[in-house]
Amino acid sequence: MSDEERRDSLADQAAAWVPPWERPRPPAPTTAPAEAEAESSDAAAGEPAEPVEADEPGVPAAAVASEAGVPAAAGEPAAAGAARGVPRREPVGRRRPAVVPEPAPELADAELRGALEAILLVVDEPVSELVLAQVLEQPAERIGPVLDEIAAGYTAAGNGFELRRAAGGWRLYTRPEYATYVERFVLDGQSVRLTQAALETLAVVAYKQPVTRSRISAIRGVNCDGVIRTLVTRGLVEECGTESDSGAFLYRTTTLFLEKLGLNTVDELPPLAPFLPDDVEELADATR
Structure with a gap:
């Protein structure tokens, strides 16, 4: 083909070319009147639309991503998903309120x-x-x-x-x-568990607590180390710290002591005044 014939062929092709925007569009598929009315009523009632397949022609990728739960692309309005019928999802970081157990019914x-x-x-x-x-x-x-x-x-x-x-x-x-x-049934001829010395020491601790061993010995006039150990072993007396001046251990009565005597606090102990001798002050001065 000569150069002149080639130029004529190119000119014919250029004259016959039609831009895309001027080309005739393919006819749109027709929708039955009943289906069109159903779709319009569903949209008006706010019912969710059927899921859109990713390979359906003519559907934007953003719509497919929104239907799949993927966040919409930048610039897409937030109401676009609601307009398409996509259910709204709560943010991942939001927690559901804790379930409070129902209180137990009151008894009669x-x-x-x-x-x-x-x-x-x-x-x-x-x-x-x-x-x-x-x-x-x-x-x-x-x-x-x-x-x-x-x-x-x-x-x-x-x-x-x-x-x-x-x-x-x-x-x-x-x-x-x-x-x-009750005593006759419980003891049944048994001897009393605490000796007189133990009872006296326990009384001193009950009325003078917190008190040291030396103070107890001074009041009773005899050494009471062994008796104190016995009372501690029985659970009637316990250590409750040390004295600030001498560093000696302090002793007090226990909850078991209150339980055995049927008392709520040591303040319910009977007063000592009726049991003290008349010359108690003279005896106290003599022991100093």
């Missing part, structure tokens, strides 16, 4: 009274109102009045036992008027 007065009596029959030491409230899953302010009511009922009925406070808690005890029968 009769049932609460029976539960308290059953527990008090099996305890081996005084139990506090707070512990009873935790075990029964009831408000602590309900326990005290019910225990007072139970104690008053036992007293009014004249039972051989009573319910009273001791060592910061509650426990069942036999009544003092029946002590001789």
Whole structure:
């Protein structure tokens, strides 16, 4: 082909070329009237649209990513996903509120009274109102009045036992008027566990606590180291620090001591004045 023929061919091709924007578009697929009405009603009701496949022609990539749960591209409005019917997802860092357990139902007065009596029959030491409230899953302010009511009922009925406070808690005890029968049953001819020296030393510790061994020995007039060790072993006396001046150990009575005597605090001990001799001041001056 000569140069002149080649130029004519290129000119014909240039004259026949049509820009893309002027080319005729392919006809759009027709939609049935019933389907069009269903789609418009779904969009108006806000129902989520069917998921879009990634290879569906004519769907932007951003829409496919949004349908799959991928964040929209920069510049895309936040309402675009809602307009397409995509359910909104909460941020990853947001936590759901903790589930608060429902409080236990309150027991009836009769049932609460029976539960308290059953527990008090099996305890081996005084139990506090707070512990009873935790075990029964009831408000602590309900326990005290019910225990007072139970104690008053036992007293009014004249039972051989009573319910009273001791060592910061509650426990069942036999009544003092029946002590001789209980002692006869428990001891059954056995000797008293504590000697006279141990009882005297325990009394000094109870009324003078906290007190050192030397002070106890000075009051009793004899060495009491062995007796103190016996009382500590029995759990009636315990160490409670040291004296600031001499560094000697201090001793006090224990919770077991209050429990055995049926006392709530040492302040309930009987006064010593009626048991002291008339010349107690002279004796005190003589021992100094």
